[in-house]
Amino acid sequence: MFLAIWFFVSCIVSTGYAKIHYNKFPKDFIFGVGTSSYQIEGAWNIDGKGPSIWDNFTHRVPSPISNNDTGDVACDHYHRYKEDIRNIYNIGFQFYRFSISWPRVLPTGYSKPINEKGISFYKKIINEILRYNMTPVVTIYHWDLPQRLYEDGIDWTNPKLVDIFVDYARIIISRFPEVGLWTTINEPKQICRLGYGTGILAPGVKSDGLLEYQCTYVILKTHAATYRMYKKEFSHYKAKMSIVIECPWSEPLTNTKSNKDASERLRQFECGMYMHPIYIGDWPKIVKDRIAQRSKSQNLTKSRLPSFTREEIAFIKGTQDYLGLNYYYTYLVSNIAAGEKGFTNYEYDMGAIISENPNWKFDKNLRKNTPWGIRRALKWIKGQYNNPVILITEMGVSDDGTTIQDDQRIEYYREYSCNILDAMYVDKVKVVGLGAWSLMDNFEWMLGYKSHFGLYYIDFYNDPSLKRVPKKSVQYFRQIIKSRELICNIYDTNFY
Numbered sequence: 001m002f003l004a005i006w007f008f009v010s011c012i013v014s015t016g017y018a019k020i021h022y023n024k025f026p027k028d029f030i031f032g033v034g035t036s037s038y039q040i041e042g043a044w045n046i047d048g049k050g051p052s053i054w055d056n057f058t059h060r061v062p063s064p065i066s067n068n069d070t071g072d073v074a075c076d077h078y079h080r081y082k083e084d085i086r087n088i089y090n091i092g093f094q095f096y097r098f099s100i101s102w103p104r105v106l107p108t109g110y111s112k113p114i115n116e117k118g119i120s121f122y123k124k125i126i127n128e129i130l131r132y133n134m135t136p137v138v139t140i141y142h143w144d145l146p147q148r149l150y151e152d153g154i155d156w157t158n159p160k161l162v163d164i165f166v167d168y169a170r171i172i173i174s175r176f177p178e179v180g181l182w183t184t185i186n187e188p189k190q191i192c193r194l195g196y197g198t199g200i201l202a203p204g205v206k207s208d209g210l211l212e213y214q215c216t217y218v219i220l221k222t223h224a225a226t227y228r229m230y231k232k233e234f235s236h237y238k239a240k241m242s243i244v245i246e247c248p249w250s251e252p253l254t255n256t257k258s259n260k261d262a263s264e265r266l267r268q269f270e271c272g273m274y275m276h277p278i279y280i281g282d283w284p285k286i287v288k289d290r291i292a293q294r295s296k297s298q299n300l301t302k303s304r305l306p307s308f309t310r311e312e313i314a315f316i317k318g319t320q321d322y323l324g325l326n327y328y329y330t331y332l333v334s335n336i337a338a339g340e341k342g343f344t345n346y347e348y349d350m351g352a353i354i355s356e357n358p359n360w361k362f363d364k365n366l367r368k369n370t371p372w373g374i375r376r377a378l379k380w381i382k383g384q385y386n387n388p389v390i391l392i393t394e395m396g397v398s399d400d401g402t403t404i405q406d407d408q409r410i411e412y413y414r415e416y417s418c419n420i421l422d423a424m425y426v427d428k429v430k431v432v433g434l435g436a437w438s439l440m441d442n443f444e445w446m447l448g449y450k451s452h453f454g455l456y457y458i459d460f461y462n463d464p465s466l467k468r469v470p471k472k473s474v475q476y477f478r479q480i481i482k483s484r485e486l487i488c489n490i491y492d493t494n495f496y
């Protein structure tokens with residue numbers, strides 16, 4: 001009785017805003033944790049694995065990565081997967097999301113030869129997850145394109161990649177029928193914008209406002225072809241399939257109409273560009289119009305944004321069983337008013353620039369902590385795409401590795417989770433689960449090992465044994481998953 005009253009009271013706590021706050025996760029809400037192959041496996045040239053564009057990128061001289069770090073050894077998960085999966089189980093997580101390294105199973109990227117040792121590695125991982133009664137959530141592609149394909153000119157800007165990817169996906173789907181949930185491609189925006197626009201991620205191509213759009217076009221076709229193949233050839237499988245998209249929230253810097261419009265444009269460029277073709281069909285109109293208009297002003301004969309044929313629109317539309325959502329950023333956005341003509345540039349296409357509010361909370365690697373952003377993003381997604389079922393595949397925060405007392409991370413997960421619950425209960429968004437990023441500190445792309453996202457700490461520079469040391473947040477998750485209760489305050493007002 002006391003508990004019931006306590007729960008009731010905690011649900012209607014008001015701080016003058018008469019705002020209802022719920023603090024209990026539904027019974028069927030699932031908690032999980034994620035990693036990706038290049039970031040944790042190591043064993044980069046072991047047991048028949050071929051090189052990926054990330055091996056090549058990190059081996060460049062001079063290195064594009066902080067401290068010349070590479071993923072050659074990373075967390076050595078290849079040899080320590082049992083311990084890692086046991087750690088996941090011991091926290092109480094219900095799913096483990098990991099990715100398959102394409103060149104570990106197909107060393108050249110082409111469907112032959114198959115590296116059976118690679119297949120057997122992932123088989124062992126899946127069996128281990130199942131042994132603990134957890135669900136294996138598999139990402140088919142988390143950025144490690146086989147280097148051989150890249151050298152053959154078959155990369156994300158080449159439509160020939162579509163069929164080759166589908167052949168790869170077919171092989172792993174047929175070999176791993178035990179997978180509980182599939183995600184095709186992790187974060188097309190990062191692959192295209194950062195890999196082919198700014199060039200800070202592999203393969204390091206700098207083609208701002210040009211090849212990055214071609215990449216997006218090829219990725220969406222690849223995702224759709226994979227989904228369609230899966231539904232046709234594996235109709236006896238029960239696992240659902242989707243793509244994973246990182247969708248930030250944007251707030252206008254000031255409440256002017258032009259800044260509000262710029263914020264919405266940013267959402268359409270950063271999220272709609274990937275979701276609209278899948279959920280509604282075709283690019284968002286504003287994206288299409290802006291890029292066409294600016295291309296024309298540059299005297300180009302056609303838009304820098306490839307257009308979809310009618311068949312392609314129909315082919316891509318509806319290729320999802322749920323939405324895999326990664327959430328990391330909130331932006332303050334203002335309009336770019338002048339100088340819109342005459343050059344190729346993504347930000348000018350979007351007509352929006354991003355700034356940050358110095359009053360926001362920042363983590364130690366200067367990532368903003370804006371819990372209210374996730375609720376707004378979820379609500380926006382619900383409104384735009386007809387209330388899809390959403391699995392938050394990633395959310396997380398980094399630390400600088402100086403302490404395992406990561407209270408800041410605990411605060412982060414608690415505040416974001418409170419906002420997710422508000423989105424679910426108040427805004428009626430269909431969120432079915434949450435995946436923490438990441439299980440353990442790992443290779444954080446261009447930041448190497450200096451950025452620590454893990455629930456487990458690893459000292460990559462001084463400890464050759466790569467001991468996994470639980471941070472305080474391990475305890476937090478253990479407790480939340482067990483009790484399913486959160487103490488939420490009012491965080492969602494006066495947000496900047």
Ligand code: BGC
Pocket residue numbers: 036039186187190246326328394437444445453
């Ligand atoms: C990626 C992860 C990455 C994380 C933190 C996401 O964009 O999927 O691979 O480690 O963000 O930066």
